[in-house]
Amino acid sequence: MWTITDSPIGQLRLVEDHGSITAIEFHPFRDPDARILGDRDDDHPVLVECARQLAAYFAGERTEFDLPLAPVGTQFQERVWKELLTIGYGRTASYGEIAGRLGLTGHGARAVGLANGRNPIPVVIPCHRVVGASGALTGYAGGLERKQLLLGLESDSLF
Known part of the structure; x- marks a missing residue:
């Protein structure tokens, strides 16, 4: 699942899979490669929480993130x-x-x-x-x- 949120550094596409954040992408967005993108879901709880924490970070109200992360790499x-x-x-x-x-x-x-x-x-x-x-x-x-x-x-x- 994914959603888009606005930020001072431009729109960000937030991507989750199995309850964890797997990607945050800068605009202009690229087509997904081997990653799972899925359907847009602006109400998915993990994506909503990620957007909320990012907004607090950009507002100077948050210095650490508390999100389930699952980056995929070597x-x-x-x-x-x-x-x-x-x-x-x-x-x-x-x-x-x-x-x-x-x-x-x-x-x-x-x-x-x-x-x-x-x-x-x-x-x-x-x-x-x-x-x-x-x-x-x-x-x-x-x-x-x-x-x-x-x-x-x-x-x-x-x-």
Whole structure:
């Protein structure tokens, strides 16, 4: 099931499967690949709760999400996404720091960057909080303007 909600970063398509959020997509929406999209259901309880928590986050009233999540990816991607959840509101971490936390060496930061870019549940799994080694904003699947807006919502002093 899925629904659409408005936000300061544009419309978001919220997708759930078996009672868990599986995707949050930025507009313009792409056709689903292998993911299950299903029918639109604006009244599905998990989707309604996700939209409510996102609205509270964007209003500055929520710093953490409490939603059932089921991102689908490789085992490595899922490890990275789990680590992203440890980056607190208003904080950032570099790709290299995330790689180090996962015990990766060599091209670990690059691998983390690739997994970060495939995060199917942005905002809730805060891939926007990952920055370059110098602290500079780097790529973001939703575009750097959205990344900057999200970080700005969390801390006026970051950017």
